[in-house]
Amino acid sequence: MRGGRDTREEILASAEELLLKRGFNGFSYQHIAVKLGIRNAAIHYHFTTKEDLGVALVRRYRLRFLSWTDETAATQVSAFEKLVSYLQTYIDYLEGRWRICPVGIFGAEFDAIPDLMRREAQMLMRDVYEWMVMTLQEGRRDGSIAYEGDSRDKAMEVAAALQGALQFASIAGRERFEQVFRQIALGLQPASAKRSDAVSQAA
Amino acid sequence: MRGGRDTREEILASAEELLLKRGFNGFSYQHIAVKLGIRNAAIHYHFTTKEDLGVALVRRYRLRFLSWTDETAATQVSAFEKLVSYLQTYIDYLEGRWRICPVGIFGAEFDAIPDLMRREAQMLMRDVYEWMVMTLQEGRRDGSIAYEGDSRDKAMEVAAALQGALQFASIAGRERFEQVFRQIALGLQPASAKRSDAVSQAA
DNA sequence: GTCTATAGATCGATAGAC
DNA sequence: GTCTATCGATCTATAGAC
Structure with a gap:
């Protein structure tokens, strides 16, 4: 959590938009990290692999x-x-x-x-x-x-x-x-x- | 050309199949090179960039x-x-x-x-x-x-x-x-x- | 026209400090 | 829960020999 915000949920929302516009192989953890103002590794904490993130979506x-x-x-x-x-x-x-x-x-x-x-x-x-x-x-x-x-x-x-x-x-x-x-x-x-x-x- | 074969055409055919099955960001020059038994650089001779290849397709x-x-x-x-x-x-x-x-x-x-x-x-x-x-x-x-x-x-x-x-x-x-x-x-x-x-x- | 070799960038992922 | 730092793999692309 950062200041009461639900990071996991924000990651999913951001990934969902990227998925629709760019396809699963068209976005990276970097895209999400930049948009949310966090680091690559912070996303890996919530979704160990990109496959995990995709399955969750x-x-x-x-x-x-x-x-x-x-x-x-x-x-x-x-x-x-x-x-x-x-x-x-x-x-x-x-x-x-x-x-x-x-x-x-x-x-x-x-x-x-x-x-x-x-x-x-x-x-x-x-x-x-x-x-x-x-x-x-x-x-x-x-x-x-x-x-x-x-x-x-x-x-x-x-x-x-x-x-x-x-x-x-x-x-x-x-x-x-x-x-x-x-x-x-x-x-x-x-x-x-x-x-x-x-x-x-x-x- | 290799033994009368039209490499450029084979590259396009191979790329076309990969595009349909994996999407444009889901295949690389390596996929094509392995399938045709040639090297990465041989494809760049025919299509300098991947964008060139995509446009040709x-x-x-x-x-x-x-x-x-x-x-x-x-x-x-x-x-x-x-x-x-x-x-x-x-x-x-x-x-x-x-x-x-x-x-x-x-x-x-x-x-x-x-x-x-x-x-x-x-x-x-x-x-x-x-x-x-x-x-x-x-x-x-x-x-x-x-x-x-x-x-x-x-x-x-x-x-x-x-x-x-x-x-x-x-x-x-x-x-x-x-x-x-x-x-x-x-x-x-x-x-x-x-x-x-x-x-x-x-x- | 195809090769070897490699530069340079980006990617997914992990270790360990805070 | 987020960070810095970094590894190793993969990717696009180029230089130069054959």
Whole structure:
């Protein structure tokens, strides 16, 4: 601790931002140390190896996601609203409020991260996937969501579009994410809800 | 040259595979040198800096893509078939036959790659995006593609889903890509084509 | 065009003082 | 819990011989 501040938490927050912007192999303990005004070795005290830090990051993502789904499961909103609410968390992410997670964050460097991180990333992906399949099916039952084809395929498509959109936003601005957001939401709305929109069909 | 082999080309091919699996900051000249049985310095002869190598890789992606779109533009297939054919090139990618490109490959480490590479990545993304918007609109006109909403939004969604699916395939196996592939194709088919499918609605 | 050799920087990580 | 100091490995890159 330094003056009542939680250094361990600050390290995780700083590492999380670096991870999203630069990838796991694109940042070092030095980046974090400089930003927090501490030394390299101080970080090693909290996270002995970089693998430890990486595992802690992914595990935190996963716990955040699970507690988020617990919260929403307790509410009485429709499946469609739950799903849109999940998409919204990605916008929070883009704005630096890291609430839950980019599930496919390590896909681009999967063979270049430590083994324990790979396992954690796979578990995170499984949890998000299972929740999304469940929510889509629930939406079909309560009539708030409509789509064609297999629910598992659709869940994977939505998750993939979100992940890809996050990357496009890095390259070409966050407007890219909003485009995908709109299109996903539109594609999941039942016909009854669509008529109330002024959706461009000729663009 | 070594015994009639084109070393420069072998370096690019090797680097391309490493880039996809490990990210730009996840491989070094040593990785390439070991695989090709040459020395570190031999690669620097062909690509003075790693930035040069990276720029050459993205530029090659882009040229491949542009010549591919030229080819398909000359044929008389429907817009839907063109688009499915583009999705197919990603499967080639997964199988190690690098025909064209993963357009969002640097999204995960955008702030951690050299400046010239960032610019090339943005140009590549712009080209793919423009082609996809054009093809979707063409499909609406010739009746081979159907979708709701803005064409630019839809193009971004399809491109994002492809990019995300490529990453999920790294994490959880190529079956993940095929799920997204099926769902994208299903979502673009006009109603007339769908009736001939035995599409599961209850899964 | 490829090699040996090496400079120079950065990285992850540890020992030990405070 | 944070510091100084430092080790050894790895990385990008260059000089110069063949």
